[in-house]
Amino acid sequence: MKERFPTGKPMRKADAILIAALLIVSIIGAVFALYAGSYTNEANVRVTANGALYGVYPIGGTREIVVKGIYENRIVIERDGGKMQVRMADATCPGKDCVRHAPVNLSGQCIVCLPNRLLVEIVGGENDFDAFTY
Amino acid sequence: MKKVTRKIKKTAVVCALLAALAALGSCGDPGGGRREPIRKTEFLLDTICTVTVFSRGDEKHATEALALCAGYEKLLSSAVPDSEISKINGAGGAPVTVSDGTAALLERAVYYGTLSDGAFDVTIGRVSSLWDFSSDSDTHPVPEAADIEAALPSADYRNIELAGNVVRLKDPAARLDLGGIAKGFIADRMAEYLTESGVRAALIDLGGNIVTVGGKESGAPWTIGVRNPAPQTADGRSEVIVGTIEVEGTMSVGTSGTYERFFMRDGLRYHHILDPKTGFPVRTDLAGVTVVTEKSVDGDGIATICVLYGSERARDFLRRNNIPAVLVKEDGAVIAVGGVKYTPAGGKG
Known part of the structure; x- marks a missing residue:
């Protein structure tokens, strides 16, 4: 029919x-x-270890990421008050600059562990600015 | 009745066509009219270096720009044993012929030494080598005052004798350390390369020193966030940036601060900006200075000079020379000078 x-x-x-x-x-x-x-x-947390992509994680929920290289880094994605943030909770590197680094929560921000050649950055997401100077 | 049928058919086709066009439109431009930037990152210059481009075709140029950065590091780092700077440092006062790039950078370094009457001094190498602010160290010893005393006389930019491409350190004990100015110089070369390669929009980020290249497709100005030196406020909120600076075209937005590289010892904070007069971290009321310049090499020099000067002298210096800048004081106060297009974060961030 x-x-x-x-x-x-x-x-x-x-x-x-x-x-x-x-x-x-x-x-x-x-x-x-x-x-x-x-x-x-949507913002994601991108982790690059020694120049290679280690993983991309949504920033939506609480998560702990442990990266083992020459040293070990523990990255935490968590809620701080009203917004999500990423911080380096712990590291076995000598200087611990990465652990002292303030938590990041905006796209384009990053935390670096130079001794472990680790880059933790927030990618994607909307932002009011193109880059950070520090 | 036939007319109604035709009308319904027409409407159905038009609707489907519109839906298809809308969907295809989104395919070509994912992200709702915003292009996803392509970022290339390398660990260079003892920091993280990133080049961002906004078109797939420019990706190779981003990679090439970072390769250029790596090449300059080999040429200019005093930590690289066979760099041109290491050759000058090891020459024992004998003349050394260097490349055009190194000669141009040294000429700039001497200029900022003269401009600041020695507050900025790249011959501080012997003193700075006594300190260790690197993240590879967990000991961070504070140098003995006697060692600093002994090294200080060699820190004098007037010891650099430059004739064309021939460089000589008049004091054989003097050592060059271009840490305060080389990043800017390299960023300028990378920006030149990207522009010459036809890249219409790019961002260079050498450890927080930003150079914008060209303009955004939208025609909107580049907006650069100025990091808050003390992001945790008294009530526990975090304010990541103090505000934003807008620039147009190819410009440098560079920062010098006492909060990036430092170590704590006996409750005291030792940061990496050394005073050539004392050999110790400079006592300043400024936590960070961000300056907007056409050339990043100038931004690097000027921002460091301002931190060394402290807020009052820095403000006068910037006003006199009409340099747009944002000064962030240790107490959190922010001073915008020189007509900088600055917008405070106003609770955002």
Whole structure:
């Protein structure tokens, strides 16, 4: 039986194909846009160890990340008052500059452990500025 | 009835078409009109160095710019045994022929020595080598006063004799340490490279010294956050930045501060900005100084001079020379001078 519009008139095959094709394209596009959107607009914590990507973690929930290299670093993602923050909770490196570093919570900020060649940075997310100077 | 059917069909097709166009539009520009920046990062110059570009085609230039930075580190670091600076330091007062880059940087270093009447002095190497502010150390010994006394006379920028590409240290005991100015010089070379390569928008970040290259696609100015030297407020809130500075085009936004490299000993804070007159960390009421200049080498020199001067003298110096800057005092007060486009964070951050 042919598909019918509410008016009762049969729908032409060409119309049906066109509408179906356009809807498929829209759905694929919408899914892609949603995926890409969530990737670029939500902040993540990116951990790079010795130049290689160690992991990307959503900043949404509490988490502890332990990275073992020449030294060991313990990174904590946690809630501080109203907002999420990332801090270096502990490290076995000699200077411990990374542990003394203030917690970070804005996209583009980072904590570095030079002796362990570890970079913890907040990526993605919306920001009011392009870079930090310090 | 037929007319109504046609109208419904038309509406359905138009709706589907619009939906498809909207979806395709989002595909081409994920992130709601904002391009995801491409960041390249390397551990260089004893810090973290990043080049950010905004177009896939520029990715290779970001990598090349960092390679350029690594090359200059080999040329200018006194920690690299066969660098040109190490050769000058080890020459025992004999003349050394250096590359154009090293000669140009030394010329700038002497200029800032003269401008600040020796408050900024790159011949402080013998004194600075007595100190260890590096993160690789857990001991951080405070040098003996007698050792500092013995090293101090060699710290005098007037000992640098520069004739074209030939450099000589008139005092064979003098040692160059370009830590206060080399980052800026290198950032300038990287910015030049990116511009010459046709990169229209990029950010260079050498351990917090920022150079903006070109302009954003949106035409909006670059906005740089100035880190709060004391991010934890008395009531426990954290204020990451004190405010933002806006710049347009290729500009340098560089900071010198006493809060980045330091160690604590017996309740005292020893930071890395040494006073060439005493050989000890300078006593200053400034926690950080951020200056906006066209060239990063100038920003590096000026920001350090300001920290050495303290807030009052620094403010006069900046006003007199019409240099946009933001001074953050130890007590948290912020002073914006020289027409800098500064916006306080106002509880944000």
